[in-house]
Amino acid sequence: MPSNGTDVQRLFFALWPDEAVRAALWHAAQGAAASTGRGRPTARENLHLTLAFVGSVAPATAACLRAGAARIRGEPFDLRLDTYGQFPRAGVMWLGSAEPPAALLSLAEALGGVLQACELDPPRASFHPHVTLWRRIALRRRVRAVPPAPAAPIVWPVREFVLVASKTHPEGVRYEVLERWPLRSGAGAEG
Numbered sequence: 001m002p003s004n005g006t007d008v009q010r011l012f013f014a015l016w017p018d019e020a021v022r023a024a025l026w027h028a029a030q031g032a033a034a035s036t037g038r039g040r041p042t043a044r045e046n047l048h049l050t051l052a053f054v055g056s057v058a059p060a061t062a063a064c065l066r067a068g069a070a071r072i073r074g075e076p077f078d079l080r081l082d083t084y085g086q087f088p089r090a091g092v093m094w095l096g097s098a099e100p101p102a103a104l105l106s107l108a109e110a111l112g113g114v115l116q117a118c119e120l121d122p123p124r125a126s127f128h129p130h131v132t133l134w135r136r137i138a139l140r141r142r143v144r145a146v147p148p149a150p151a152a153p154i155v156w157p158v159r160e161f162v163l164v165a166s167k168t169h170p171e172g173v174r175y176e177v178l179e180r181w182p183l184r185s186g187a188g189a190e191g
Protein backbone atom coordinates (compact mmCIF):
# COMPACT_ATOMS: atom_id res chain seq x y z
CA MET A 1 0.00 0.00 0.00
CA PRO A 2 1.51 3.36 -0.96
CA SER A 3 2.24 5.52 2.06
CA ASN A 4 3.34 8.72 0.40
CA GLY A 5 2.11 10.92 -2.42
CA THR A 6 -0.01 13.99 -2.72
CA ASP A 7 -3.33 12.32 -1.89
CA VAL A 8 -2.14 10.66 1.28
CA GLN A 9 -3.80 11.91 4.46
CA ARG A 10 -2.85 11.45 8.10
CA LEU A 11 -6.04 10.33 9.80
CA PHE A 12 -7.51 9.35 13.13
CA PHE A 13 -10.95 8.57 14.53
CA ALA A 14 -12.00 10.72 17.45
CA LEU A 15 -14.68 12.20 19.64
CA TRP A 16 -15.03 15.85 18.76
CA PRO A 17 -16.39 18.21 21.45
CA ASP A 18 -19.18 20.69 20.84
CA GLU A 19 -18.53 24.32 21.81
CA ALA A 20 -19.71 23.92 25.40
CA VAL A 21 -17.50 20.89 26.05
CA ARG A 22 -14.61 22.51 24.19
CA ALA A 23 -14.88 25.58 26.42
CA ALA A 24 -14.91 23.34 29.52
CA LEU A 25 -11.86 21.40 28.29
CA TRP A 26 -9.99 24.61 27.62
CA HIS A 27 -10.90 25.85 31.08
CA ALA A 28 -9.61 22.58 32.58
CA ALA A 29 -6.36 22.98 30.62
CA GLN A 30 -5.92 26.48 31.98
CA GLY A 31 -6.59 25.16 35.48
CA ALA A 32 -3.73 22.68 35.06
CA ALA A 33 -1.30 25.23 33.64
CA ALA A 34 0.59 25.81 36.86
CA SER A 35 1.62 22.14 36.89
CA THR A 36 3.27 22.05 33.48
CA GLY A 37 6.41 24.18 33.55
CA ARG A 38 7.03 25.23 29.97
CA GLY A 39 4.52 22.79 28.53
CA ARG A 40 2.53 23.61 25.43
CA PRO A 41 -1.26 23.58 25.57
CA THR A 42 -3.22 21.77 22.88
CA ALA A 43 -4.69 24.48 20.63
CA ARG A 44 -8.26 25.12 21.74
CA GLU A 45 -9.71 24.18 18.33
CA ASN A 46 -7.71 20.93 18.31
CA LEU A 47 -9.01 19.50 21.60
CA HIS A 48 -10.41 15.99 21.02
CA LEU A 49 -10.39 12.42 22.30
CA THR A 50 -8.64 9.96 19.97
CA LEU A 51 -10.51 6.68 19.46
CA ALA A 52 -8.12 5.05 16.99
CA PHE A 53 -5.02 6.47 15.34
CA VAL A 54 -4.81 5.50 11.67
CA GLY A 55 -1.69 7.22 10.30
CA SER A 56 -0.96 8.20 6.70
CA VAL A 57 -3.12 6.39 4.18
CA ALA A 58 -3.97 6.53 0.48
CA PRO A 59 -7.49 7.47 -0.72
CA ALA A 60 -8.59 3.86 -1.25
CA THR A 61 -7.81 3.02 2.36
CA ALA A 62 -9.53 6.19 3.56
CA ALA A 63 -12.62 5.12 1.61
CA CYS A 64 -12.47 1.67 3.20
CA LEU A 65 -12.25 3.27 6.66
CA ARG A 66 -15.23 5.52 5.98
CA ALA A 67 -17.33 2.59 4.76
CA GLY A 68 -16.38 0.58 7.83
CA ALA A 69 -17.15 3.46 10.18
CA ALA A 70 -20.57 3.91 8.59
CA ARG A 71 -21.45 0.31 9.55
CA ILE A 72 -20.78 0.85 13.25
CA ARG A 73 -23.90 1.03 15.37
CA GLY A 74 -22.62 2.25 18.74
CA GLU A 75 -24.60 3.41 21.74
CA PRO A 76 -24.69 7.09 22.67
CA PHE A 77 -23.21 7.73 26.11
CA ASP A 78 -22.21 10.44 28.55
CA LEU A 79 -18.49 10.65 29.23
CA ARG A 80 -17.54 11.98 32.64
CA LEU A 81 -14.09 13.57 32.57
CA ASP A 82 -12.96 13.77 36.17
CA THR A 83 -9.28 12.82 36.37
CA TYR A 84 -6.02 14.47 35.35
CA GLY A 85 -3.10 12.24 34.50
CA GLN A 86 0.20 12.13 32.65
CA PHE A 87 2.06 10.01 30.17
CA PRO A 88 5.36 10.98 31.74
CA ARG A 89 7.68 9.59 29.07
CA ALA A 90 5.79 11.52 26.40
CA GLY A 91 5.55 14.62 28.59
CA VAL A 92 1.78 14.69 28.09
CA MET A 93 -0.86 15.81 30.59
CA TRP A 94 -4.40 14.68 29.96
CA LEU A 95 -7.93 14.68 31.26
CA GLY A 96 -9.63 11.31 31.45
CA SER A 97 -12.28 9.31 33.15
CA ALA A 98 -11.98 7.25 36.33
CA GLU A 99 -14.57 4.88 34.89
CA PRO A 100 -14.73 5.00 31.08
CA PRO A 101 -18.17 3.87 29.88
CA ALA A 102 -18.40 0.44 28.27
CA ALA A 103 -19.94 2.04 25.16
CA LEU A 104 -16.77 4.09 24.67
CA LEU A 105 -14.53 1.04 24.96
CA SER A 106 -16.77 -0.87 22.53
CA LEU A 107 -16.62 1.97 20.04
CA ALA A 108 -12.82 2.05 20.12
CA GLU A 109 -12.72 -1.72 19.75
CA ALA A 110 -15.09 -1.59 16.78
CA LEU A 111 -12.85 1.00 15.12
CA GLY A 112 -9.83 -1.22 15.71
CA GLY A 113 -11.77 -3.87 13.79
CA VAL A 114 -12.39 -1.40 10.96
CA LEU A 115 -8.65 -0.69 10.74
CA GLN A 116 -7.94 -4.40 10.53
CA ALA A 117 -10.62 -4.92 7.90
CA CYS A 118 -8.88 -2.23 5.85
CA GLU A 119 -5.58 -4.11 6.17
CA LEU A 120 -4.08 -1.70 8.67
CA ASP A 121 -2.51 -2.66 11.96
CA PRO A 122 -4.97 -2.25 14.82
CA PRO A 123 -3.83 0.18 17.54
CA ARG A 124 -0.91 -1.43 19.39
CA ALA A 125 -1.29 0.14 22.79
CA SER A 126 -4.32 -0.70 24.90
CA PHE A 127 -6.96 2.00 24.65
CA HIS A 128 -6.62 4.61 27.38
CA PRO A 129 -9.26 7.24 26.65
CA HIS A 130 -7.99 10.75 27.34
CA VAL A 131 -8.01 14.32 26.08
CA THR A 132 -4.47 15.63 25.73
CA LEU A 133 -4.37 19.09 27.34
CA TRP A 134 -0.62 19.75 27.46
CA ARG A 135 2.50 18.43 25.80
CA ARG A 136 6.17 18.88 26.64
CA ILE A 137 5.62 19.05 30.37
CA ALA A 138 8.88 20.01 32.09
CA LEU A 139 10.78 16.88 33.13
CA ARG A 140 10.91 17.75 36.80
CA ARG A 141 7.13 18.33 36.83
CA ARG A 142 6.18 14.98 35.39
CA VAL A 143 4.03 12.76 37.61
CA ARG A 144 4.83 14.75 40.75
CA ALA A 145 2.86 17.72 39.48
CA VAL A 146 -0.37 16.09 38.30
CA PRO A 147 -2.99 18.55 39.51
CA PRO A 148 -5.89 17.48 41.69
CA ALA A 149 -9.11 16.50 39.95
CA PRO A 150 -11.01 19.33 38.27
CA ALA A 151 -13.35 21.13 40.65
CA ALA A 152 -16.35 19.96 38.66
CA PRO A 153 -16.20 16.98 36.30
CA ILE A 154 -16.94 17.68 32.65
CA VAL A 155 -19.88 15.64 31.41
CA TRP A 156 -19.58 15.19 27.66
CA PRO A 157 -22.75 13.96 25.95
CA VAL A 158 -21.28 11.79 23.17
CA ARG A 159 -23.69 11.31 20.29
CA GLU A 160 -21.32 10.87 17.35
CA PHE A 161 -17.77 10.05 16.34
CA VAL A 162 -15.67 11.57 13.58
CA LEU A 163 -12.81 10.97 11.17
CA VAL A 164 -10.15 13.67 11.40
CA ALA A 165 -7.28 14.68 9.09
CA SER A 166 -4.16 16.05 10.74
CA LYS A 167 -2.62 18.81 8.65
CA THR A 168 0.68 20.48 9.28
CA HIS A 169 0.74 24.21 8.59
CA PRO A 170 3.54 26.72 9.21
CA GLU A 171 1.69 27.89 12.34
CA GLY A 172 1.26 24.34 13.66
CA VAL A 173 -0.88 21.24 13.37
CA ARG A 174 -4.52 21.73 12.50
CA TYR A 175 -7.19 19.06 12.66
CA GLU A 176 -10.00 18.95 10.13
CA VAL A 177 -13.14 16.88 10.69
CA LEU A 178 -13.79 14.99 7.45
CA GLU A 179 -16.91 13.04 8.34
CA ARG A 180 -19.23 12.41 11.29
CA TRP A 181 -21.27 9.32 12.17
CA PRO A 182 -24.08 9.33 14.71
CA LEU A 183 -24.24 6.90 17.61
CA ARG A 184 -27.71 5.43 17.65
CA SER A 185 -29.26 3.15 20.18
CA GLY A 186 -29.25 -0.45 19.03
CA ALA A 187 -25.74 -1.79 19.60
CA GLY A 188 -23.69 -3.95 17.29
CA ALA A 189 -22.28 -3.64 13.79
CA GLU A 190 -24.52 -3.69 10.77
CA GLY A 191 -23.86 -6.03 7.87
Ligand code: 3AM
Binds near residue numbers: 048049131
Ligand atom coordinates in the same frame (compact mmCIF):
# COMPACT_ATOMS: atom_id res chain seq x y z
O1 3AM B 1 -5.21 12.42 21.23
P1 3AM B 1 -3.75 12.41 21.56
O2 3AM B 1 -3.14 13.77 21.61
O3 3AM B 1 -3.41 11.57 22.69
O4 3AM B 1 -0.55 11.65 19.91
C1 3AM B 1 -1.38 11.71 18.78
C2 3AM B 1 -2.76 12.22 19.11
O5 3AM B 1 -3.14 11.62 20.32
C3 3AM B 1 -1.72 10.33 18.31
O6 3AM B 1 -2.90 10.47 17.57
C4 3AM B 1 -3.60 11.62 18.02
C5 3AM B 1 -3.86 12.55 16.89
O7 3AM B 1 -2.66 12.93 16.29
N1 3AM B 1 -0.67 9.72 17.49
C6 3AM B 1 0.15 10.35 16.65
N2 3AM B 1 0.98 9.45 16.08
C7 3AM B 1 0.67 8.25 16.59
C8 3AM B 1 1.16 6.93 16.41
N3 3AM B 1 2.13 6.65 15.56
C9 3AM B 1 -0.40 8.42 17.51
N4 3AM B 1 -0.94 7.41 18.18
C10 3AM B 1 -0.42 6.19 17.97
N5 3AM B 1 0.58 5.93 17.11
